Amino acid sequence: MSTYEPRHWKDRESLRMHSANKGGLSNPKLVAVSNPISFANPKAPVYPRLALGKAWDEMTVTWTSGYDINEAVPFVEWGPSGGRKTRSPAGTLTFNRNSMCGEPARTVGWRDPGFIHTSFLKELWPNQRYAYRLGHILVNGSYIWSKKYSFKASPYPGQNSLQRVIIFGDMGKAERDGSNEYANYQPGSLNTTDQLIKDLDNYDIVFHIGDLPYANGYISQWDQFTAQVQEISSAVPYMIASGNHERDWPNSGSFFDTHDSGGECGVPAETMYYFPAENRAKFWYKADYGMFRFCIADSEHDWRQGSEQYEFIEHCLATVDRKQQPWLIFSAHRPLAYSSNDWYGKEGSFEEPEGREHLQKLWQKYKVDIAFYGHVHNYERVCPIYQNQCVNSEKTHYSGTVNGTIHVVVGGGGSHLSDYTPSPPVWSLYRDHDFGFGKLTAFNHSYLLFEYKKSSDGKVYDYFTISRDYRDVLACVHDGCEKTTLAS
Numbered sequence: 001m002s003t004y005e006p007r008h009w010k011d012r013e014s015l016r017m018h019s020a021n022k023g024g025l026s027n028p029k030l031v032a033v034s035n036p037i038s039f040a041n042p043k044a045p046v047y048p049r050l051a052l053g054k055a056w057d058e059m060t061v062t063w064t065s066g067y068d069i070n071e072a073v074p075f076v077e078w079g080p081s082g083g084r085k086t087r088s089p090a091g092t093l094t095f096n097r098n099s100m101c102g103e104p105a106r107t108v109g110w111r112d113p114g115f116i117h118t119s120f121l122k123e124l125w126p127n128q129r130y131a132y133r134l135g136h137i138l139v140n141g142s143y144i145w146s147k148k149y150s151f152k153a154s155p156y157p158g159q160n161s162l163q164r165v166i167i168f169g170d171m172g173k174a175e176r177d178g179s180n181e182y183a184n185y186q187p188g189s190l191n192t193t194d195q196l197i198k199d200l201d202n203y204d205i206v207f208h209i210g211d212l213p214y215a216n217g218y219i220s221q222w223d224q225f226t227a228q229v230q231e232i233s234s235a236v237p238y239m240i241a242s243g244n245h246e247r248d249w250p251n252s253g254s255f256f257d258t259h260d261s262g263g264e265c266g267v268p269a270e271t272m273y274y275f276p277a278e279n280r281a282k283f284w285y286k287a288d289y290g291m292f293r294f295c296i297a298d299s300e301h302d303w304r305q306g307s308e309q310y311e312f313i314e315h316c317l318a319t320v321d322r323k324q325q326p327w328l329i330f331s332a333h334r335p336l337a338y339s340s341n342d343w344y345g346k347e348g349s350f351e352e353p354e355g356r357e358h359l360q361k362l363w364q365k366y367k368v369d370i371a372f373y374g375h376v377h378n379y380e381r382v383c384p385i386y387q388n389q390c391v392n393s394e395k396t397h398y399s400g401t402v403n404g405t406i407h408v409v410v411g412g413g414g415s416h417l418s419d420y421t422p423s424p425p426v427w428s429l430y431r432d433h434d435f436g437f438g439k440l441t442a443f444n445h446s447y448l449l450f451e452y453k454k455s456s457d458g459k460v461y462d463y464f465t466i467s468r469d470y471r472d473v474l475a476c477v478h479d480g481c482e483k484t485t486l487a488s
């Protein structure tokens with residue numbers, strides 16, 4: 001090994017390298033020990049991650065350091081590229097072993113996460129490029145600085161310009177040298193990350209819709225993940241959703257009583273990343289990005305009619321002005337509508353049970369264009385559909401009236417792949433058993449392109465377009481308009 005990059009902020013204390021190549025993993029033999037190595041500043045600020053704030057003209061910057069607030073004051077120095085710099089304060093959060101719900105997170109998986117800082121950069125000018133760096137003022141008055149980074153501020157909601165969005169789920173993390181990766185559980189992770197880093201100039205925002213590091217209660221893996229995506233997350237907003245591997249734990253209020261979070265019960269995800277939810281323990285939020293409105297749901301909490309989340313989803317879908325923001329996107333981690341993944345096929349539901357039964361009325365009434373899901377580790381595209389029926393026979397170039405939502409599973413971000421039912425249902429238009437991610441391109445208010453790209457080569461393997469005008473969104477379709485009066 002010629003270079004060493006610490007994967008956990010605490011790993012930056014002094015260490016010795018032990019080389020044990022002979023005998024392989026099953027029978028390692030120590031062949032050499034290095035001199036002690038130490039890091040210049042083990043507490044230095046690392047892993048910047050941008051996210052949209054609650055307002056369209058706000059960007060949040062979150063990072064990790066070893067500095068508690070009584071040791072140093074965290075802030076972001078920022079300003080228009082080449083222009084005057086200003087400073088904004090950052091808040092500091094952390095969590096401790098007692099914040100975890102069970103083991104291994106509370107026991108052998110526990111690692112001190114350090115301190116998580118978030119600064120809110122406000123009153124940004126649309127599309128302006130801003131430079132920034134992370135800072136800490138020590139008690140003795142000296143400064144600690146991160147490297148310099150930059151981002152482009154969001155477009156004004158409704159603004160007519162090119163807007164490009166990456167969306168995928170279930171990426172996880174992996175070791176570059178293939179070491180220390182139990183069961184090689186997320187084999188596609190580095191390919192996806194590397195493609196997105198290579199293509200950074202060609203998209204504006206990322207949605208990673210749940211199952212982020214698969215830390216499963218081994219807290220240091222959060223740092224491994226935030227380190228792996230930092231080239232992306234420091235340059236464009238990295239928006240997340242909650243997955244079962246972030247949240248689920250018995251008797252903790254999650255909708256599913258499984259052990260999938262390894263005792264984390266959502267705490268690391270909700271602290272390590274900012275997202276513009278009213279209450280970050282309830283992982284649902286809206287995000288406006290130019291001509292897009294995203295309604296991000298939380299499939300690990302009750303979404304059924306009558307629930308608090310259902311009310312949020314309806315409010316999010318109902319409050320967007322479609323003439324300015326025509327592209328209405330719904331997303332959740334689990335496929336709440338359609339997937340021909342084999343386990344859903346065996347259940348006979350072809351979805352996460354109780355998904356579309358409760359939500360399809362809302363998607364139809366508010367004419368959601370596309371809904372994205374992860375959880376199932378493959379790619380699948382469904383026809384525009386309502387109540388199990390394809391409502392449009394077109395396969396690729398949709399135009400005119402919005403008469404049904406297109407559902408897309410983009411869960412092939414990196415975790416081991418999921419199998420399909422042997423024969424695809426009629427509503428399944430394209431399936432790909434490989435690692436990949438989705439890309440949405442809004443060219444203007446009337447033309448949207450969706451592309452599915454493989455992580456291995458970054459090339460497009462499936463796509464569709466939507467071209468339509470505002471009147472096509474207003475047009476009344478089945479269950480899509482309030483009943484009109486008969487009076488003339």
Ligand SMILES: [Fe+2]
Pocket residue numbers: 170210211243244245333374375376
């Ligand atoms: Fe999942």
